[in-house]
Amino acid sequence: MESVSSATIATIARDVPLREKPSNYPEPFFSRMKGRSKRVLGDLFGLKNFGVNLTSLAPGSESALLHRHSKQDEFIYVLEGEPTLVTDQxxxxxxxxxxxxxxxxxxxxxxxxxxxxxxxxxDVGDRSPGDEGSYPYDDLKAVMGEDGHWLLIATEI
Incomplete structure (x- = not known):
């Protein structure tokens, strides 16, 4: 049996360090995420098929630009506070x-x-290969890079 002594098995989510880069969005979108902070929980455990984040929003901030994914399902569960879920519906x-x-x-x-x-x-999302993000109100699209990180590209609406 392989030893798991060097791997994290369990932790207190709020003790996980904040993600260093607050957003991948370029300006003028980046500043809209100023009050968002994420603790990347799934990566801590080596999860490959889906990601899990403990996300906090300061008053007046946004989780992301209004978006949808081409292949990725997403799920959110509210722990504290009363956010407004904004959708295209x-x-x-x-x-x-x-x-x-x-x-x-x-x-x-x-x-x-x-x-x-x-x-x-x-917030929980799968890591479907070839996923793209579209932003119905903004001049931007997201594509998943080969390294597994999002690349944001300006588009013309």
Whole structure:
């Protein structure tokens, strides 16, 4: 049996260091993510098929630009605060204990913190090869690089 002594088996999520780079978005989009912080939990455990992040939004900040994925499913679960789920089909006020899921190529979505207190949620997404992100209201698209990191490219709407 292989020893797991050097691998992380369990941890306190809030003790995981914040992701060093707050966003891959270029300006003028980058500044919209200024109040977002992520603790990349899935990578800590060596997960390859899906990612899990503990994400916090300061008052007035956004989780991402309104977007959808071509192949990736996404799921969020609200732990603290009351974010607004903004979609291309309307808005829903969320509260702790609520969750939402976004099948690939369907609903464009983002979370916005319009309150005066921090919002914290778990976000989970698969790592489907060849996935692309589209942004229905912004001059941008995302493609997955061969290294597994997102490349953001300006487009013409």
């Amino acid at each position: 309307g808005e829903v006020q969320l509260r702790p204990g609520m969750c939402a899921g976004f099948p690939a190529s369907e609903i464009a979505h983002q979370l916005v913190n319009r309150t005066g207190v921090e919002v914290t949620f778990l």
